[in-house]
Amino acid sequence: MIMETAVENKYTYKDFESDQEVRWCPGCDDYVILRSMQKALPEMGVKKEDVVFVSGIGCSSRFPYYIDTYGMHTIHGRAPAIASGVKLANPSLSVWVATGDGDAMAIGGNHFIHVLRRNIDLNIILFNNEIYGLTKGQFSPTSMVGQKTKSSPYGNTQPPFNPGELALGAGARFYGRISGNSPKDISQMLIDAHHFKGTSLIEVLQNCVIFNDGCYSNVTNKDVKEDKLIFLEHGKPMIFGKNRDKGLVLSNLKLEVVTIGENGITEDNILIHDAKEKDPTMHQMLVRLEYPLATGIIRSYNDLTLEEREAEVTKQVKANSKFKKIDDLFFSGETYKVE
Amino acid sequence: MIVEKSNIQSEALETVVIRFVGDSGDGMQLTGTQFTDTSAMFGNDIATFPNYPSEIRAPQGSLFGVSGFQVHIGSVEVSTPGDNLDLLVAMNPASLKTNLYALKPGHTIIVDTDAFNRKNLEKAQYKSNPLEDDTLNNYRVVKVDMTSLTREALKDIEGLDNKTITRSKNMFALGMVYWMYGRTTEYTIDFFKKKFRKEPLLIDVNTKVLKAGYNFAETLEFIPNAYSVSPAKMASGTYRVIMGNTATAWGFLAAAEKSGLELFLGSYPITPATDILHELVKHKHFGVKAFQAEDEIAGISSAIGAAFAGDLAITTTSGPGLALKGEALGLAIMMELPLVVVNVQRGGPSTGLPTKTEQSDLFQALYGRNGESPAIVIAASTPSNCFDFAFQAAKLALEHMTPVILLTDGYIANGSAPWRIQSVEELPEIKNNKVKEGADNWSPYIRNEKTLARNWAIPGTIGLEHRIGGLEKDSITGNVSQAPENHEIMTKIRAEKVKRVQDDIPEIKTEFATSGDLLVVGWGGTYGSLHSAVKQMNLVGYKNIGLAHFNYINPLPKNTGDLLTKFKKIVVCELNNGQFVNMLRMNFTGIEFLQYNKIQGLPFGNSELMEVFKKLIK
Numbered sequence: 001m002i003m004e005t006a007v008e009n010k011y012t013y014k015d016f017e018s019d020q021e022v023r024w025c026p027g028c029d030d031y032v033i034l035r036s037m038q039k040a041l042p043e044m045g046v047k048k049e050d051v052v053f054v055s056g057i058g059c060s061s062r063f064p065y066y067i068d069t070y071g072m073h074t075i076h077g078r079a080p081a082i083a084s085g086v087k088l089a090n091p092s093l094s095v096w097v098a099t100g101d102g103d104a105m106a107i108g109g110n111h112f113i114h115v116l117r118r119n120i121d122l123n124i125i126l127f128n129n130e131i132y133g134l135t136k137g138q139f140s141p142t143s144m145v146g147q148k149t150k151s152s153p154y155g156n157t158q159p160p161f162n163p164g165e166l167a168l169g170a171g172a173r174f175y176g177r178i179s180g181n182s183p184k185d186i187s188q189m190l191i192d193a194h195h196f197k198g199t200s201l202i203e204v205l206q207n208c209v210i211f212n213d214g215c216y217s218n219v220t221n222k223d224v225k226e227d228k229l230i231f232l233e234h235g236k237p238m239i240f241g242k243n244r245d246k247g248l249v250l251s252n253l254k255l256e257v258v259t260i261g262e263n264g265i266t267e268d269n270i271l272i273h274d275a276k277e278k279d280p281t282m283h284q285m286l287v288r289l290e291y292p293l294a295t296g297i298i299r300s301y302n303d304l305t306l307e308e309r310e311a312e313v314t315k316q317v318k319a320n321s322k323f324k325k326i327d328d329l330f331f332s333g334e335t336y337k338v339e
Numbered sequence: 340m341i342v343e344k345s346n347i348q349s350e351a352l353e354t355v356v357i358r359f360v361g362d363s364g365d366g367m368q369l370t371g372t373q374f375t376d377t378s379a380m381f382g383n384d385i386a387t388f389p390n391y392p393s394e395i396r397a398p399q400g401s402l403f404g405v406s407g408f409q410v411h412i413g414s415v416e417v418s419t420p421g422d423n424l425d426l427l428v429a430m431n432p433a434s435l436k437t438n439l440y441a442l443k444p445g446h447t448i449i450v451d452t453d454a455f456n457r458k459n460l461e462k463a464q465y466k467s468n469p470l471e472d473d474t475l476n477n478y479r480v481v482k483v484d485m486t487s488l489t490r491e492a493l494k495d496i497e498g499l500d501n502k503t504i505t506r507s508k509n510m511f512a513l514g515m516v517y518w519m520y521g522r523t524t525e526y527t528i529d530f531f532k533k534k535f536r537k538e539p540l541l542i543d544v545n546t547k548v549l550k551a552g553y554n555f556a557e558t559l560e561f562i563p564n565a566y567s568v569s570p571a572k573m574a575s576g577t578y579r580v581i582m583g584n585t586a587t588a589w590g591f592l593a594a595a596e597k598s599g600l601e602l603f604l605g606s607y608p609i610t611p612a613t614d615i616l617h618e619l620v621k622h623k624h625f626g627v628k629a630f631q632a633e634d635e636i637a638g639i640s641s642a643i644g645a646a647f648a649g650d651l652a653i654t655t656t657s658g659p660g661l662a663l664k665g666e667a668l669g670l671a672i673m674m675e676l677p678l679v680v681v682n683v684q685r686g687g688p689s690t691g692l693p694t695k696t697e698q699s700d701l702f703q704a705l706y707g708r709n710g711e712s713p714a715i716v717i718a719a720s721t722p723s724n725c726f727d728f729a730f731q732a733a734k735l736a737l738e739h740m741t742p743v744i745l746l747t748d749g750y751i752a753n754g755s756a757p758w759r760i761q762s763v764e765e766l767p768e769i770k771n772n773k774v775k776e777g778a779d780n781w782s783p784y785i786r787n788e789k790t791l792a793r794n795w796a797i798p799g800t801i802g803l804e805h806r807i808g809g810l811e812k813d814s815i816t817g818n819v820s821q822a823p824e825n826h827e828i829m830t831k832i833r834a835e836k837v838k839r840v841q842d843d844i845p846e847i848k849t850e851f852a853t854s855g856d857l858l859v860v861g862w863g864g865t866y867g868s869l870h871s872a873v874k875q876m877n878l879v880g881y882k883n884i885g886l887a888h889f890n891y892i893n894p895l896p897k898n899t900g901d902l903l904t905k906f907k908k909i910v911v912c913e914l915n916n917g918q919f920v921n922m923l924r925m926n927f928t929g930i931e932f933l934q935y936n937k938i939q940g941l942p943f944g945n946s947e948l949m950e951v952f953k954k955l956i957k
Binding site: 018019020047048049050051052053054057064065068069070071072073074075078081082083084085086087088089090092093110111114310313314317318321323324325326327329330331333334335336337338339 | 376379380382526573574575576577578579580589592593596601603605622623624625626628630632633634636637640641642643644645646647648649650652666667670674759760761762763764798799800801802803804805806807808809810818819
């Protein structure tokens with residue numbers, strides 16, 4: 001029974017459903033992310049016993065309970081550190097972190113930036129709903145200035161983080177942003193993140209139906225989505241719009257929206273997205289863009305992972321070491337005999 | 340050079356206590372370590388006590404910038420660095436001023452007279468030069484122009500800067516002390532050859548100065564050289580000198596090899612625990628994964644992740660770090676994962692006294708977490724048995740599937756002692772609770788009936804996929820459960836599991852007397868002081884004093900209650916305001932416990948303890 005599931009590519013999403021009842025609010029985007037994940041896993045070519053989900057605290061952090069792999073639901077903000085330990089202990093595992101805006105960028109901010117800096121081969125799914133849901137509606141580090149919440153009844157006065165900007169500043173090698181109402185795109189991005197060697201950060205614009213309903217509707221609703229979002233793909237021109245006639249050009253060190261066919265602009269003038277570029281300057285400009293809001297894989301720069309660097313050093317140390325067993329160490333150097 | 344009151348007969352001693360003191364840049368730690376290692380090679384028993392300021396380079400010549408290294412050598416068993424000094428080597432006025440109190444009357448001071456200039460005397464707040472007034476009337480003072488003599492010894496080497504010359508004067512002092520105690524310079528010269536392999540000039544400089552000091556002392560008949568401390572009688576075997584922190588690190592290396600697991604350390608630098616990280620990070624050849632994390636919380640969190648993934652996982656810290664790790668430690672208790680947390684205690688609260696010793700984290704180790712969260716707590720008691728208790732901490736964590744807190748302290752962590760090397764083969768077996776694929780009727784919280792340890796299913800094992808977490812779990816399946824009865828059952832299981840560790844730890848034995856007038860009780864790093872004081876009491880005729888020293892704190896050994904009823908009085912001695920004593924009061928309500936406490940960042944003194952014991956016996 002269990003043995004046959006070990007054969008690659010024989011899984012369906014049902015193999016990744018746990019026996020636990022899913023307890024998010026009806027209509028929450030978290031259901032979309034969960035099902036996208038369950039559908040993506042069979043496509044990754046990974047054995048289910050080699051997958052570990054780690055989470056902290058918050059609505060999103062219930063995620064591991066619902067997926068039938070190994071999992072840990074831990075403490076607030078610490079999932080990246082715990083997941084780092086799992087991966088360093090056994091680099092052959094596929095390790096995932098499910099986290100939210102408060103979990104990752106408030107209480108866990110330190111672990112969040114350091115895991116990105118180190119580039120351990122982990123995949124982090126950031127459920128960004130710009131609010132604290134589980135504690136019933138306080139502003140988070142991504143809530144907008146002026147936003148009225150239970151802890152900011154007169155409007156939030158704390159300016160927010162832009163998660164992509166923070167991540168790239170911390171040295172993220174892989175960053176993608178995706179709308180919470182586009183399951184197929186989410187699945188594909190999860191698969192891409194899995195195959196990327198290094199820390200992958202996927203920010204999902206996730207609607208909270210109870211405490212922050214509609215926070216992304218002005219950009220993600222079906223009727224406006226194509227005009228307000230740009231979906232970036234490596235090697236392709238930065239074009240968007242219902243009629244595919246809007247594009248991005250660089251003008252005075254800023255990104256500017258132009259219309260193809262107006263003022264002599266042709267498709268050749270439009271910037272080509274290079275996600276693999278080492279220099280993050282253009283990626284930073286893209287994550288800061290408000291119109292159109294950039295989605296897709298914005299950065300995917302291949303670099304050595306921490307595990308690879310460690311393995312290389314260890315290999316050299318082992319080759320040069322005179323110690324094969326612990327006893328060799330204990331009896332080395334200055335010792336003396338007492339009869 | 341002047342030696343006052345020099346017509347003293349040579350004396351043969353069983354033990355000698357020497358303290359090297361100087362400015363924090365004077366190399367006193369190196370001088371002390373070299374003397375220690377040489378004496379150990381000679382076959383002496385030894386105990387050391389480095390005492391240095393928390394500033395890396397405090398202002399030169401200042402009273403608070405004094406750094407010292409005390410070593411006790413003996414032809415008999417030595418269990419403490421000693422209280423009162425037989426010899427004080429003082430490299431400047433500030434170090435003389437702050438250390439003179441410890442020198443026995445009539446005993447020897449060696450000073451560098453060149454350092455007793457007006458500026459240094461002012462910094463040390465001396466109104467007149469103590470070498471010229473009557474301050475030192477009760478001592479033998481050996482005045483040596485050490486800086487000038489060092490310069491003279493190096494005059495043939497061209498191009499030496501002043502700094503290199505003055506910095507090597509500590510070797511002049513060491514050379515003198517070597518001669519006084521009949522030691523040779525060979526070990527230290529070999530040390531120079533290794534240490535300065537890439538700077539041959541420094542080998543030459545240091546060797547010349549060391550020999551100059553040695554020869555200088557030899558040519559002067561004034562210095563009595565009959566402090567001939569013979570080799571001590573110790574159990575046969577191969578020995579080495581080891582520092583407590585190194586012994587801790589090696590205990591974990593041995594436990595990893597013995598258990599067949601890989602060792603993972605998640606740690607953040609903190610005094611005085613960092614040397615364990617320094618040591619383990621060297622041993623990549625054994626597959627050690629030492630991860631320097633971004634903070635204390637990530638240190639323990641990464642270790643928890645590694646424990647889930649099947650490694651022997653440890654984290655190392657000192658008091659403030661343990662406070663930061665508290666929540667994550669609760670998680671490990673809740674998830675029932677094997678984990679060792681080492682707390683090398685220092686003076687607190689807050690930043691407290693980072694480089695000084697204290698035993699004030701006992702309550703934190705026992706109770707410093709939210710909820711009912713029992714942890715196994717054990718304590719090492721000497722620099723060399725840090726090895727045994729690190730090994731034991733790993734064994735208990737793996738066999739009982741719950742976190743273990745290992746307490747050491749700055750005093751034993753930085754102190755060194757001879758260690759009879761134990762090969763991995765002679766160490767006890769370490770089992771673990773790993774479960775293999777294909778296990779029937781498996782669930783994550785199925786327990787070993789005897790120990791109550793749950794089984795350990797490692798990611799990568801087919802068919803055992805499961806989720807655990809910080810929420811209360813069903814007592815069998817491990818699924819989230821908020822059921823009222825279940826929470827009570829689980830709380831009691833976690834407590835009972837720790838209590839059952841009693842079945843796997845040795846009973847405690849009293850030393851010197853099994854019944855009588857007074858039982859001295861201690862725990863952890865004070866063993867040397869308490870042992871030595873009680874032994875001394877016995878030697879001078881007080882035969883009714885026993886010592887019960889605890890290494891196992893939670894749970895206590897099974898026979899603890901019985902043992903406590905055998906004495907008329909019990910005094911619990913601790914370097915805190917009374918923590919273990921209150922734990923005992925709570926556990927043994929019918930027994931009266933007296934207490935003696937010291938909270939000065941310093942170990943107990945021998946005579947201090949003896950006075951206390953004598954008063955209690957009257």
